[in-house]
Amino acid sequence: MSKGLPKMEDDYSSWYNELVKKADLAENSAVRGCMIVKPYGFSIWEKMQSAIDKMFKETGHTNAYFPLFIPKSFLSKEADHVEGFAKECAVVTHYRLKNDENGQGVVVDPEARLEEELIVRPTSETVIWSTYKNWIQSYRDLPLLINQWANVVRWEMRTRLFLRTTEFLWQEGHTAHATEQEAIEEASKMLEVYTDFAENFMAVPVIKGVKTESERFAGAVDTYCIEALMQDGKALQAGTSHFLGQNFAKAFDVKFSNKDGALDYVWGTSWGVTTRLMGALIMVHSDNNGLVLPPKLAPDQVVIVPIFKNDDQLKALSEKAGQIMEKLRDRGITVKLDDRTTHKPGWKFAEYELKGVPLRIALGPRDLENNTVELARRDTLTKEVVPMDGIDEHIQNLLEDIQNNLFEKARTYRDQHITRVETYQDFKDTLEEKGGFILAHWDGTAETEQKIKEETKATIRCIPLDGEMESGKCIISGKPSKQRVYFAKAY
RNA sequence: CGGGGCGUGGCGCAGUCCGGUUAGCGCACCUGCUUUGGGAGCAGGGGGCCGCAGGUUCGAAUCCUGCCGCCCCGACCA
Secondary structure, eight states: OOTTOOOTTTOHHHHHHHHHHHTTSEEEOSSTTOEEEOHHHHHHHHHHHHHHHHHHHHTTOEEOOOOSEEEHHHHTTSHHHHHHHGGGOOEEEESOEEEOSSSSSEEEOGGGEEEEEEEEOSOSHHHHHHHHHHHOSBGGGOOEEEEEEEEEEOOOSSOBTTTBOSEEEEEEEEEEESSHHHHHHHHHHHHHHHHHHHHHTSOOOOEEEEOOGGGSOTTOSEEEEEEEEOTTSOEEEEEEEEEEETHHHHHTTOEEEOTTSOEEEOEEEEEEEETHHHHHHHHHHOBTTBOOOOGGGOSOSEEEEEOOSSHHHHHHHHHHHHHHHHHHHHTTOOEEEOOOSSSOHHHHHHHHHHTTOSEEEEEOHHHHHHTEEEEEETTTOOEEEEESTTHHHHHHHHHHHHHHHHHHHHHHHHHHTEEEOSSHHHHHHHHHHTOSEEEEEOOSOHHHHHHHHHHHOOEEEEEESSOOOOOEEOTTTOOEESSEEEEEOBO
């Protein structure tokens, strides 16, 4: 049992906060609402980045970089967009400081006021579409498939490490197309990419769907999303992909000549995932001993802890460990030997459990004698003594097994927490007693959605894309419904 | 912005109500010895503008006034 980590069943929220800090993932900074991503946390994020980035490249996208600052006037060009983001923008008004005449320190130089204020980007649609206007003239310039890795700022009232911070890291894809159909296909394709990444790398099962009008991205025609379920029964939006229609093309006057020589507005999409995925990764798999990482995203997949009484023993063990490491690295497995003499084995065991390393090898004099190693799995917390021969193949299989096991475990939990209800009373009882996703009929009106949100704090997470069509009656109004939608309390 | 709480070695806290030796405890840190297959033991040691400013008093971490900061709950949100 980990020292000082609260138990998740006692206080899920503190468990999460403490885990993030104790596992060395991130900490609060001197700037309110902004986090410091620590080296271990960042290396997990880098693993995520490189896997998703590869998928973007494989689907024809290229990376570029657009500015951090956006002229204030840009933001107001798309009406819904400014409406959605205005309340959470950081604004740059001056470009110079000067020494305070009265006391110590510096003050903003009132002489140095900007003629037009700059907004620190909350998202980049506006700067990017203002650029696309220059880049697109003909159907031959389309499609334009661009992604950028960046930081953005949204001035949130309350923040939590990874889940909601004032500044966060993300990728944002922005594409332009000649036809509506092609843009819709792009938005769907990227939702598939996110689904693939969430399920096959993060081992997090997700529900694909489309957002209701009230939950839609500001400026989009349709917002597609993937929704995951955390171990406390709350949902978390893990990725979004927006079909923008011609909204931004019209706002920024981006037209192209089609094959018939006629001028038309370009069709757009945008899609993104953020460092919030770190929060999902933590909350879906981890336990009271600490972080649990899926092998595909673990910075160290295997750690070797030597157990020794003196330098001679350490030397012999290091040699053996070296042989194991070489074999594992040949198979593309990342492995680390922790031969520090400053910490004892027991301390290291606990440490690597806290940090979620999928497999731990303990190697001592007893193993040298018997030609064995002790293998400990992080996901099941089980240990086995196995022969040294064929250890590399065994470990490779185990890592695959752990990856699959984590996904299956999360999926089983998720599926057990999807409840179909027929009445509002059942809805409220389920939300209160069990949590999770609730599948219920909804009449499609914003009024009903709003009423449920106000009374229960549950929101419509999505209208499922691959959900079965089934006619029924809305749990509130009793009006007819063609399909059930997913409700949940969400982060 | 509304409601609640908290500022004391690096971290977590006690002490504050009811003013009085040198401000204490756990963890961490340093030194030495013994240890090392699940967060070692013993001994010794270092580290504090008690959030800031003013006031009351012989005397303030403690009482009074003002300010600052942070956390939690709500409205907002990836």
